[in-house]
Amino acid sequence: MAIYKRLYRPYVGRYTGNRFRFLVITKSALRTLFDSRPLLAFFVACNVPFTIFLMIIYINNSAAAQALLQMKNAPIVIDNFFFLRYLIFQSTLSFLLTAWVGPGLVSIDLSNDALPLYLARPLTRTEYLLGKFGVIFLMTSVITWVPGLMLLGLESSLAPIGWFERYYWLFGSMLVGSLLWIGVIGLLSLTLSAWVKWRIVATGAMLGIFFALAGFGEALNGVLRTHWGYLLNLGFDISLAWFDLFRMAPHTGLDNPLFELPPWAGWLTLGLLSAFCLLMLNKKLKAREVVR
Amino acid sequence: MADTNREITFNNVSKFYGEVLGVNRVTLTIPPGITSLVGPNGSGKTTLMNLMTGLIRPTEGTLSVCGLGPDQPEEFFAMVGYCSQFDSFPKGITGFDLVYNGLMLHGYPYEKAYKLSMEAIDRAGLVQAAHRKVAGYSKGMRQRIRLASAIAHHPTVLILDEPLNGLDPMARAETIELFQSIAKEGLHVVVSSHILHEVDKISDQVILLSSGYVIAEGPIHDVRTDVTDHPMQIMVRCSNPALLASKIFAMNHAVEAKLHSDGQGLLVRTRDVNNFYLLLNQIVESGAVELEAVAPADDDVNSVYQYLIGSEGNSI
Amino acid sequence: MSTARPDWQKRFVQLRAVVTIELRRYFFTRQALAIYLLALAPVVIIGLHAITSPLGRHCNIAEDTEILAGIVQLFYVHLGIFFGCLILFTWLFRGEIVQRSLHYYLLAPMKRDIIVLGKFIAGAVTTSLIFCTAVLLSFIFMYGHFGPKGEQFVFDGPGLHHLGAYLLITVLACFGYGAVFLAISLIFRNPMVPGAFVFGWESISGVLPATLQKFSITFYLKNLAPVDLSGKGLLSLFTVVAQPVPAYIAIPGLFLFVGFMLFFACWRMRTMQISYAKD
Numbered sequence: 001m002a003i004y005k006r007l008y009r010p011y012v013g014r015y016t017g018n019r020f021r022f023l024v025i026t027k028s029a030l031r032t033l034f035d036s037r038p039l040l041a042f043f044v045a046c047n048v049p050f051t052i053f054l055m056i057i058y059i060n061n062s063a064a065a066q067a068l069l070q071m072k073n074a075p076i077v078i079d080n081f082f083f084l085r086y087l088i089f090q091s092t093l094s095f096l097l098t099a100w101v102g103p104g105l106v107s108i109d110l111s112n113d114a115l116p117l118y119l120a121r122p123l124t125r126t127e128y129l130l131g132k133f134g135v136i137f138l139m140t141s142v143i144t145w146v147p148g149l150m151l152l153g154l155e156s157s158l159a160p161i162g163w164f165e166r167y168y169w170l171f172g173s174m175l176v177g178s179l180l181w182i183g184v185i186g187l188l189s190l191t192l193s194a195w196v197k198w199r200i201v202a203t204g205a206m207l208g209i210f211f212a213l214a215g216f217g218e219a220l221n222g223v224l225r226t227h228w229g230y231l232l233n234l235g236f237d238i239s240l241a242w243f244d245l246f247r248m249a250p251h252t253g254l255d256n257p258l259f260e261l262p263p264w265a266g267w268l269t270l271g272l273l274s275a276f277c278l279l280m281l282n283k284k285l286k287a288r289e290v291v292r
Numbered sequence: 293m294a295d296t297n298r299e300i301t302f303n304n305v306s307k308f309y310g311e312v313l314g315v316n317r318v319t320l321t322i323p324p325g326i327t328s329l330v331g332p333n334g335s336g337k338t339t340l341m342n343l344m345t346g347l348i349r350p351t352e353g354t355l356s357v358c359g360l361g362p363d364q365p366e367e368f369f370a371m372v373g374y375c376s377q378f379d380s381f382p383k384g385i386t387g388f389d390l391v392y393n394g395l396m397l398h399g400y401p402y403e404k405a406y407k408l409s410m411e412a413i414d415r416a417g418l419v420q421a422a423h424r425k426v427a428g429y430s431k432g433m434r435q436r437i438r439l440a441s442a443i444a445h446h447p448t449v450l451i452l453d454e455p456l457n458g459l460d461p462m463a464r465a466e467t468i469e470l471f472q473s474i475a476k477e478g479l480h481v482v483v484s485s486h487i488l489h490e491v492d493k494i495s496d497q498v499i500l501l502s503s504g505y506v507i508a509e510g511p512i513h514d515v516r517t518d519v520t521d522h523p524m525q526i527m528v529r530c531s532n533p534a535l536l537a538s539k540i541f542a543m544n545h546a547v548e549a550k551l552h553s554d555g556q557g558l559l560v561r562t563r564d565v566n567n568f569y570l571l572l573n574q575i576v577e578s579g580a581v582e583l584e585a586v587a588p589a590d591d592d593v594n595s596v597y598q599y600l601i602g603s604e605g606n607s608i
Numbered sequence: 609m610s611t612a613r614p615d616w617q618k619r620f621v622q623l624r625a626v627v628t629i630e631l632r633r634y635f636f637t638r639q640a641l642a643i644y645l646l647a648l649a650p651v652v653i654i655g656l657h658a659i660t661s662p663l664g665r666h667c668n669i670a671e672d673t674e675i676l677a678g679i680v681q682l683f684y685v686h687l688g689i690f691f692g693c694l695i696l697f698t699w700l701f702r703g704e705i706v707q708r709s710l711h712y713y714l715l716a717p718m719k720r721d722i723i724v725l726g727k728f729i730a731g732a733v734t735t736s737l738i739f740c741t742a743v744l745l746s747f748i749f750m751y752g753h754f755g756p757k758g759e760q761f762v763f764d765g766p767g768l769h770h771l772g773a774y775l776l777i778t779v780l781a782c783f784g785y786g787a788v789f790l791a792i793s794l795i796f797r798n799p800m801v802p803g804a805f806v807f808g809w810e811s812i813s814g815v816l817p818a819t820l821q822k823f824s825i826t827f828y829l830k831n832l833a834p835v836d837l838s839g840k841g842l843l844s845l846f847t848v849v850a851q852p853v854p855a856y857i858a859i860p861g862l863f864l865f866v867g868f869m870l871f872f873a874c875w876r877m878r879t880m881q882i883s884y885a886k887d
Contacts, residue, residue: 198706203800208691215687216649222675223657347711347882369717380708396625397716399618
């Protein structure tokens with residue numbers, strides 16, 4: 001009769017809560033990403049515009065600073081357009097950051113056949129996706145709405161009485177506008193990452209979708225003598241939604257094709273794009289793969 | 293003087309991957325026949341093979357294969373066939389196309405390339421699956437199609453990185469037979485493998501590597517003889533093993549004699565194997581002991597590997 | 609050491625083999641799908657235009673000529689062919705490294721220069737065929753729906769000259785961008801960052817000093833454009849020719865540039881070592 005020593009002891013310690021288990025993926029991916037020094041440098045550089053906007057707000061509201069810089073009065077008007085410009089700046093940077101980070105998030109697991117390893121653990125496909133999306137959400141949040149709300153808070157505290165009552169809604173606009181952008185580019189980059197296994201091509205596709213679709217939209221406008229082609233330009237779509245959120249109106253005097261299309265068209269396009277991305281992700285992220 | 297046009301030579305070759313050592317100061321001469329590269333994971337076997345085939349360049353030193361270097365690819369690769377360890381293939385390719393495309397790159401005309409492809413695929417036992425996509429092959433089939441690709445152009449130097457991995461026992465036996473038939477034709481076959489008893493069966497000489505250094509090289513028996521730190525083990529089956537043991541211990545080279553449990557033999561450990569055999573002859577001649585069989589018990593790759601590299605893969 | 613004379617016939621056979629193998633790969637891959645999309649998207653809208661405006665009822669030839677010129681010179685050259693070549697030509701070698709299959713080429717008994725040339729020719733033929741077909745279809749749809757007026761413009765007017773120039777521009781753009789991206793993919797592990805730089809460089813080349821302009825593909829192509837586009841604002845960056853050069857200088861100039869890039873790519877390839885683990 002064989003006698004076996006029972007040496008194996010299962011883990012009896014505490015588990016991460018079910019609800020936040022997806023953060024394990026986020027944490028692990030972030031740690032890997034920030035091992036790259038160029039990425040870290042770029043991430044830090046992404047906050048340079050914030051610092052500039054911060055200084056502008058401070059100087060604008062500080063008589064002492066203005067005197068020191070020999071300014072006669074406040075250099076610029078701080079209104080909804082000021083914060084929209086801030087969001088445009090930071091969103092451009094967040095797009096570049098996402099184009100850098102996003103395409104590698106899922107593709108690396110797919111090209112190394114690692115997806116079944118994730119999904120063989122107590123982790124659903126949605127949680128896997130949430131974990132990956134968390135990376136983009138956290139990184140882009142730090143350079144968009146978080147500092148944006150800080151700027152708004154600073155301006156509210158430093159500006160003359162009445163400014164906050166007039167522009168309090170900007171807090172919501174900043175938050176919703178940023179989250180909308182983060183959601184769209186996050187889903188787009190994850191979809192490309194899932195469908196284009198090679199990270200480099202996925203990055204190219206991300207840039208291609210942004211620029212080539214915009215170009216195609218222009219061609220569409222030219223050939224069919226219309227303005228609806230602008231909707232193929234992602235930047236235009238988000239601007240339509242932002243102009244709506246930041247209550248920008250034609251009377252601002254901007255010669256802008258944005259005012260030629262209704263805001264709902266932008267919202268609808270972004271919504272359709274996000275839904276399409278989710279559909280494609282649902283189709284691709286499976287614990288098995290058919291080899292052709 | 294050795295004929296360099298028939299040998300693979302490494303002259304003080306080192307390869308570093310940044311700060312990581314691949315192989316260090318390797319000086320080797322590999323004659324025709326089957327040569328096995330043996331060593332633990334990360335010991336530098338694949339690096340040595342990739343250096344031989346020009347896929348990587350040495351950081352220092354020079355090497356040549358039958359007088360040619362990878363810088364003369366047109367002559368060099370017409371002579372060399374390499375079955376690499378990379379278990380990867382161009383996307384969507386069939387087994388036949390892999391071999392056929394390779395031959396087209398050699399510059400063969402269509403008919404000749406087709407004939408050679410089918411011949412190689414047949415030798416690898418994949419005729420039935422030749423026109424299926426490699427992506428759908430089993431691990432063993434992928435291994436065999438790579439082998440077919442490596443031998444299709446009838447190379448005179450065949451370099452095989454872990455060629456027995458993933459093969460079932462039947463396929464392994466057939467593959468080994470193939471190596472032996474190639475080697476009999478006077479060609480070079482350089483094989484790396486972890487399956488030590490099979491290496492033992494086929495190799496004319498071994499190269500033992502550990503942590504990027506060559507630990508030993510040459511025919512297995514010579515290498516074993518040179519390992520003086522470990523007394524040689526000899527198994528003797530005979531009548532009256534106790535008497536034999538007492539006579540052996542009279543000599544100072546004997547380290548240990550262990551009687552078999554059935555009382556019909558013993559295992560001797562000795563530092564001087566030649567003297568031991570001399571003594572054994574004398575005892576047998578005197579009629580005190582009737583000999584049934586004598587065989588070295590640790591004169592094989594496995595033992596040499598254990599002695600020189602150790603079970604943990606650390607050289608000693 | 610071997611002193612055998614080079615066997616040029618064998619080299620040609622090998623080059624043909626590389627081109628054949630590569631061509632079979634490119635036309636039906638997912639990468640090619642993206643290129644087809646980039647190439648055929650304008651064809652679809654021009655086709656729609658042809659259907660919605662039969663016999664040129666809602667448009668005129670002069671206006672449509674300018675629109676077609678804009679599509680070829682702005683969309684195709686700056687975006688479609690640029691991104692198409694970026695996808696395909698960076699994939700030629702980098703893709704093989706990612707798929708860990710480059711060693712099959714490197715173990716073949718041929719000069720590595722032949723691998724570079726063969727892959728380049730296959731890539732250039734693929735992109736040229738796809739984009740030339742797209743330009744040709746765009747041209748046919750753009751003028752076909754005008755009926756006899758369109759026929760007159762094409763065969764008795766400047767139409768055929770325009771078509772020839774567009775096709776030449778397309779082929780040259782494929783060769784030019786192809787050579788640049790092939791060279792880039794042999795230097796950088798992630799060719800997208802330098803690719804983005806090239807995109808920026810090509811976009812601003814119009815305002816660069818004359819010497820620097822010669823290191824841009826669009827410099828040579830702008831000089832071959834048959835229709836003068838009056839770009840406004842930022843668009844003028846892509847259309848304005850600061851220092852016009854005749855075609856007999858522009859075409860050889862571009863080929864010289866392509867040759868230089870290929871020479872560099874061959875040099876890189878000759879010293880290349882397999883290092884799959886990094887990608």
